[in-house]
Amino acid sequence: MLSVGGRINYDCYILFPNHHEGLRLYRELKAAGVRCTIAPPPRAATSFCGISLLVSEDLIEPARQVIERCGVKVEGIARIPRKASASGCK
Amino acid sequence: MKGLFSMDITYLDNAATSWPKPECVYRAVDRFNREIGANPGRGSHRKTIEAGMLVLETRELLAGLFNVKDSSRIVFMPNVTYALNLALKGILNPGDHVVISSMEHNAVARPLHTLEQTGVEVSVVQCAPDGSLDPRGVELAVRDNTRMICMLHASNLTGTIMPVEEVGRIAKERGALFLVDAAQTAGVLPIDVEAQHIDLLAFTGHKGLLGPQGTGGLYIRPGLEVCSLIEGGTGSLSEELSQPDFLPDRFESGTPNTPGLAGLGAGVRYLLEVGIEKVRRHEQELTELLLCGLKEIKGVTLYGPCDSRRQTAVVSLNVAGLDCGELCFMLDRNYGIISRSGLHCSPLAHRTIGTIKKGTCRLSPGFFNTPEDIEKTVRAVAEIARESKW
Ligand SMILES: Cc1ncc(COP(=O)(O)O)c(C=O)c1O
Numbered sequence: 001m002l003s004v005g006g007r008i009n010y011d012c013y014i015l016f017p018n019h020h021e022g023l024r025l026y027r028e029l030k031a032a033g034v035r036c037t038i039a040p041p042p043r044a045a046t047s048f049c050g051i052s053l054l055v056s057e058d059l060i061e062p063a064r065q066v067i068e069r070c071g072v073k074v075e076g077i078a079r080i081p082r083k084a085s086a087s088g089c090k
Numbered sequence: 091m092k093g094l095f096s097m098d099i100t101y102l103d104n105a106a107t108s109w110p111k112p113e114c115v116y117r118a119v120d121r122f123n124r125e126i127g128a129n130p131g132r133g134s135h136r137k138t139i140e141a142g143m144l145v146l147e148t149r150e151l152l153a154g155l156f157n158v159k160d161s162s163r164i165v166f167m168p169n170v171t172y173a174l175n176l177a178l179k180g181i182l183n184p185g186d187h188v189v190i191s192s193m194e195h196n197a198v199a200r201p202l203h204t205l206e207q208t209g210v211e212v213s214v215v216q217c218a219p220d221g222s223l224d225p226r227g228v229e230l231a232v233r234d235n236t237r238m239i240c241m242l243h244a245s246n247l248t249g250t251i252m253p254v255e256e257v258g259r260i261a262k263e264r265g266a267l268f269l270v271d272a273a274q275t276a277g278v279l280p281i282d283v284e285a286q287h288i289d290l291l292a293f294t295g296h297k298g299l300l301g302p303q304g305t306g307g308l309y310i311r312p313g314l315e316v317c318s319l320i321e322g323g324t325g326s327l328s329e330e331l332s333q334p335d336f337l338p339d340r341f342e343s344g345t346p347n348t349p350g351l352a353g354l355g356a357g358v359r360y361l362l363e364v365g366i367e368k369v370r371r372h373e374q375e376l377t378e379l380l381l382c383g384l385k386e387i388k389g390v391t392l393y394g395p396c397d398s399r400r401q402t403a404v405v406s407l408n409v410a411g412l413d414c415g416e417l418c419f420m421l422d423r424n425y426g427i428i429s430r431s432g433l434h435c436s437p438l439a440h441r442t443i444g445t446i447k448k449g450t451c452r453l454s455p456g457f458f459n460t461p462e463d464i465e466k467t468v469r470a471v472a473e474i475a476r477e478s479k480w
Contacts, residue, residue, distance in 0.1 A: 018326040018339045019131040019142045020149070020162050027143075040134040049326035051134040071160075073336070 009082040012060045013052040014067075015041055015075040022051040025072040029053065034062045042080055052078075097426035100463045104456030105246050105274060105404045106430055107296045107303060111357065118356035119302055122349045129345050131325035141348050148355030149338070152299075155358060155366075156291060157282040158309055165341040166307045166351060170273045170294035171197040173308035176341060177269050177290045178202060178240070180316040184209030186237035189228055189266075191252065192217045193245045193439040198271060202240075211235070217442050220395045221250030229260050238267040243275040247439040247452065248394025249377070249404030251279065258287030267314070273297060274402055277361050278370055283309060290314070298369075300361060300457075301354030304347045310337065320344070369457050373403035376455040376464050380405050383468030389475040393443050393450060406443075406450035409471065411478040414451040417471075421451070425470040429453050 014036075016022040022038070029036045034055065041052035055063050060077065067074055101109050122144065128137030130145045145166070153161035167173050178201045182188060190198060192214050202212050215227040228239060239261045244251045254270060261268035269290040272281055277298030283291055288309070295305030310316055321333045322343035334340050361369065378398040384390050389410040395401045409417050418431035431451045433440050440446040453467060 017334070017336050018324070019138075020146060020338060023139070023142050023146050026139075027146075038134055038139055050132055050138070073162075 010057045010079045011082045012055045012057055012063075013039070013042055013078040013080060014055060014063065015052050015078060016049055017073055017075055018049045019051055021073045022049065022053060024070065025067060025074070026053055028066050028070045028072065029055075029063060032062070032066050034059050034066060036063070042078060044078070044080065100425070100427045100459070100466060102453045102455055102459065102463070102467060103428050103430050104297065104459075105249075105402075105434075105452060105454035108298065108300055108456050110458055111300050111302070111353070112360040114356040114360055115300060115302065115353045119349045119353040122352040126348075126352075130348055133325075144352045144355060145346065145348060148351045148358065151355055151358040151362065152293075152307070155276075155281070155362065156293075156309060157284055160312060162337045163312060164307055164309050165338040166305070166346055167341070168304050168347065169296070169306040170271060170292045171306075173292035173294075173306055174198055174240075174269075174271060175201050176308055176316065176319055177292060177310075178205060178238075179319060181267065181290075181314075182210045182237060185211075185235060187211040187213065187233050187235045188238045188240055189213045189215060189231045189236060190240050191215050191223050191228075191242070192442045193221050193223070193247070193250065193252075193436070194240070194242060195246060195271065195273070195439075196435045196437070197273070198240055198242070199438055214438070217250075219443050220393070221245045221248040221439065221443060222395065222400070223250075223252050223257075225253050225256040225260060228257050229264075232260065232264045232266060236264065236266045238269055240269040240271070242271040242273065243279065243281070244402045244404075245394070245436075245439055246274050246404065247434050247436050247450070248406055248443060249274070249401030249454075250394055251275075251400055251402065254288075255286045261289075262287045274404070277358070277366060278373065278402055280366065283311070295350065295354040295357070299354060300357030302347075302350040305350040305354045308341070310341075316341070318343075364457075372457055373455060374398045376459055376461065377401065377403045377405065379461055379464045380453060380455065380468065383464065384471060387468070387472045387475050389478065390471065393445065403456065404452060404454045406445075406452045407471075408445070408448060408450055409475045409478055412474070414449045417451045417474060420474050421467075421470055424474075425466070427467050427470055 037054040039054040130141035149161045213231040267289040276293040289311040291309040295301035296303040324339040393406040414431040421427040
């Protein structure tokens with residue numbers, strides 16, 4: 001786990017029922033300037049479909065607003081402690 | 091265009107499948123096969139994302155064309171026949187009643203024939219000999235147990251345009267579902283699922299939408315329960331044995347025709363750029379020219395409305411003293427003109443217009459035909475009619 005000054009950093013994985021919704025949100029987040037990365041969903045969060053969108057914790061609120069505005073169907077958001085190897089959205 | 095026998099080819103079989111396709115369609119299929127090639131909706135690597143994006147774009151383009159708000163309600167299938175089978179067999183149960191017109195294609199008539207043996211009741215509303223339908227006939231046929239009204243938007247035999255909006259209104263008022271077979275009209279006539287009260291819209295990608303063969307689909311209105319006929323891998327909810335209940339996954343098991351869908355997207359984009367009003371205007375002008383020319387030829391019988399405003403670019407004819415197959419063969423062999431003879435998978439429609447015994451020869455121009463193609467065809471039919479034994 002990567003911690004800065006003793007604080008654990010989290011990554012948020014937005015989970016979808018299917019690729020259709022995931023790709024729609026990916027496009028909308030890009031257009032809104034919210035940084036995100038397409039990634040396999042973490043097993044711990046159970047896999048709804050083959051993709052999830054990895055968003056850093058500080059961007060999850062703007063991402064939620066885009067989800068709301070565009071009516072994208074989301075299955076949930078998994079908050080997972082960031083590992084050194086998977087260092088969020090670069 | 092030069093064909094097999096080094097003759098200039100005039101392709102007039104666009105009602106069967108449109109040809110040629112716009113250049114961008116060929117390029118989109120080729121680009122997918124060469125540069126992407128991955129399975130959409132499976133895994134998360136960059137290529138599956140690219141493939142998935144193409145499928146999403148095609149779905150959204152079609153949603154825009156048909157005024158569908160939620161593009162996930164459009165499911166892709168190999169053609170309109172599959173889409174119609176899903177809409178009919180996935181919804182109708184024993185004891186349900188369905189109303190159809192007497193111009194329907196076998197893509198509707200055959201699945202309904204099968205369903206009739208399970209206890210589904212079918213009423214056929216008789217159309218006029220020019221293929222036209224009086225909506226009052228539909229109104230009279232509707233009963234308390236009518237679950238669905240199913241109708242083509244335009245006939246593949248006579249081009250006759252059906253009163254879709256009026257029938258849609260009847261369906262809505264009487265609480266029946268409205269299924270439209272848009273095989274002959276998607277990409278050619280305006281389709282608006284809201285304004286026309288369409289609950290289920292079946293379309294094929296390879297005709298007016300200018301896409302490759304092996305593409306088509308079904309729009310399913312939100313809230314409508316349809317049983318899946320094909321189940322399997324969807325790339326979603328993989329640990330569960332039951333088929334996903336959300337769309338499009340519920341009806342899209344197995345690897346789709348992604349190269350075809352890439353081409354279909356390019357075809358629809360092309361249509362939107364050109365404007366379907368322009369496509370319709372051009373096809374209407376060609377139809378008018380064809381009808382005017384053929385009307386003047388002694389021995390020619392024309393079927394359908396014979397009015398380019400009331401039909402799509404489909405003209406059925408016979409020449410006295412000639413079998414329709416002979417006419418088609420002579421047009422092909424001697425003039426390089428491609429037409430289609432026979433019953434056009436539409437025995438109900440042939441019975442309606444009175445040609446079930448002899449069939450017809452069908453000429454169907456498309457957006458890429460020219461007035462010169464039509465003039466050549468009229469001259470060819472005139473020569474054939476002059477020389478026939480009638
Ligand atoms: C009215 C109509 N319905 C259904 C079909 C079947 O189309 P497809 O072969 O693409 O399934 C056609 C085309 O032949 C048609 O014209």
